[in-house]
Amino acid sequence: MSARGLVIAAPASGSGKTLLTLALLRALKNRGLAVAGAKSGPDYIDPKFHEAACGHPSVNLDAWAMPAEQLTHQAAGQPGELLIVEGAMGVMDGAGPAGSGSVADLALTLRLPLVLVLDVARQGHSAALPVAGLRALRPDLPVAGVILNRVGSPRHEIMARTALAETGVPVLGAIARHASLAMPERHLGLVQAGEHGDLEAFLENAAGIVGNSVDLDALIAAATSLAKPGSAAPLPPLGQRMAIARDIAFSFAYPHLLQGWRAQGAELSFFSPLADEPPAPDADAVFLPGGYPELHGEVLGKASRFKTGLHAAAQSCKPVYGECGGYMVLGNAIIDADGKSHEMLGLLPVETSFATRRLNLGYRRFTPLAGGPWDTPLMGHEFHYSTVVSEAGADRLFEAADAFGEKLAPMGLRSGSVSGSFAHIIAPASS
Missing domain, CATH: 3.40.50.880 (Class I glutamine amidotransferase (GATase) domain)
Incomplete structure (x- = not known):
């Protein structure tokens, strides 16, 4: 059963959460860590990629549709030493007028810290704005660190890091733009894991790039203990x-x-x-x-x-x-x-x-x-x-x-x- 975990989140969709989650799962597995994945929200495709990356089935944790007792039960039931939860959409994006069921809500329910993925392809010093805004709007959310994604050059990285230093949130890594990290898509999202042309080679390549670009020791140290698991009535089966x-x-x-x-x-x-x-x-x-x-x-x-x-x-x-x-x-x-x-x-x-x-x-x-x-x-x-x-x-x-x-x-x-x-x-x- 998973004892510790963290949540990979972002200010917006398309920031690179899925790729980073897969790469981290494989990189940590390659280091000998027993790691498992989970996906925020109603997603069927990403969990299969998680499973391919770390060797353990991934589960959905839906803070809008599932009661807190079920969320904590599902999260704690995942195998291994560390649970990495991939967020969906933007960190505060939920459903209904109040935005309920967001990744932020899920992180608070599970009592896990956020690691924010920041796509800095079109910004430099402005990379600090999402972090400062999140801390102002949701001071109850623990932000363990950020990972810069799609960095264009060493100077570009320095600009973003300098701005983020003002927030007090540590930068855990910076990933340069790599064409080899693109993932094929179709009308409902990514092409399914079983249909990827050479998924194993893709995962190993991604793990190598991200593993060399992110401070994995600091990432592991940022994880915290999961909330105490609860229990909730499951959906009755259709038959025996x-x-x-x-x-x-x-x-x-x-x-x-x-x-x-x-x-x-x-x-x-x-x-x-x-x-x-x-x-x-x-x-x-x-x-x-x-x-x-x-x-x-x-x-x-x-x-x-x-x-x-x-x-x-x-x-x-x-x-x-x-x-x-x-x-x-x-x-x-x-x-x-x-x-x-x-x-x-x-x-x-x-x-x-x-x-x-x-x-x-x-x-x-x-x-x-x-x-x-x-x-x-x-x-x-x-x-x-x-x-x-x-x-x-x-x-x-x-x-x-x-x-x-x-x-x-x-x-x-x-x-x-x-x-x-x-x-x-x-x-x-x-x-």
């Missing part, structure tokens, strides 16, 4: 023996949900729709997580054994639940980016399109309607570009509200034991 889709088209399953289901006695098995595998015949429930089915429409459309297995589960009245990408596959068809329609499972009367795109993004509070797999309020989020071409002829699954408390249109569909929506469930609502 759950079959879960898992491949590059269905990779968005939160580790804490799977851990919670196992802790409640559920037996989990996995199958690959892209390999035309059906769910285990003895499974009493099926879960289709989100992912990138819109990129694999032709393969999924021809996956006859997968389709037969899902239809058999539905005909046997076993709970079948799909979220986001899984919901799209439960529908009649997916239209890909080229406008070609691919026949899906046809278990729910919905057709979706990736040819016509619109970003749907934000935290959500869900109130289940009658007949769905859960009966208590849920916290989660929505993040997709696909649009609904048609969606009718079945019962709705959730009532929904956004982080501002504004009521949204009902989400998802339910037909018999089959249900799904674009929602990503994170945790039961605490109140």
Whole structure:
């Protein structure tokens, strides 16, 4: 179990938090330190990179959707001597009018110090402004140090360091601009870890550059003890023996949900729709997580054994639940980016399109309607570009509200034991 940790944060998105976190995880592992990672907020992709970098599964710590007891429990449960938590967006960016659930809130809940990543590519002495502003606005936040990123020259570094000396916050390192540190992206963020062309070489290169540019001893010394772990009720499993889709088209399953289901006695098995595998015949429930089915429409459309297995589960009245990408596959068809329609499972009367795109993004509070797999309020989020071409002829699954408390249109569909929506469930609502 992790005993100490720190949070990698930044004034804004795009500052280099992910790259720095990966490089630190690998550099510290290479030094023989047992280190683990965690990700702030609703992110499926970065934790897989964390795992590749340090060899341990990473977890999500969502200060908006998870109660404090669950946050401390998840953080303390990570293996190793040191936990490095990668922040999301800017350090004070949260949800709703008050910005709740920010990285700042998470750091205070976990009682961990911040290490700020400052992208100084377009500034010199002004690098001190975010630090001074954060200390003025949130004097309750411990800032252990800063790391300068995308430094242009030795003189550039001197200017930033001189300005930051006025804040009293130590500079733990300075990383020069390196084209080799760029990471490939697609419409939902980074390309998945399993699809990176040569991830091992990339991580070793990044660890070498960052390890030579950051005072790792000072970084380790800056870590503090984690808050005492609490406990919170996990999301109930869909069944005693759950079959879960898992491949590059269905990779968005939160580790804490799977851990919670196992802790409640559920037996989990996995199958690959892209390999035309059906769910285990003895499974009493099926879960289709989100992912990138819109990129694999032709393969999924021809996956006859997968389709037969899902239809058999539905005909046997076993709970079948799909979220986001899984919901799209439960529908009649997916239209890909080229406008070609691919026949899906046809278990729910919905057709979706990736040819016509619109970003749907934000935290959500869900109130289940009658007949769905859960009966208590849920916290989660929505993040997709696909649009609904048609969606009718079945019962709705959730009532929904956004982080501002504004009521949204009902989400998802339910037909018999089959249900799904674009929602990503994170945790039961605490109140």
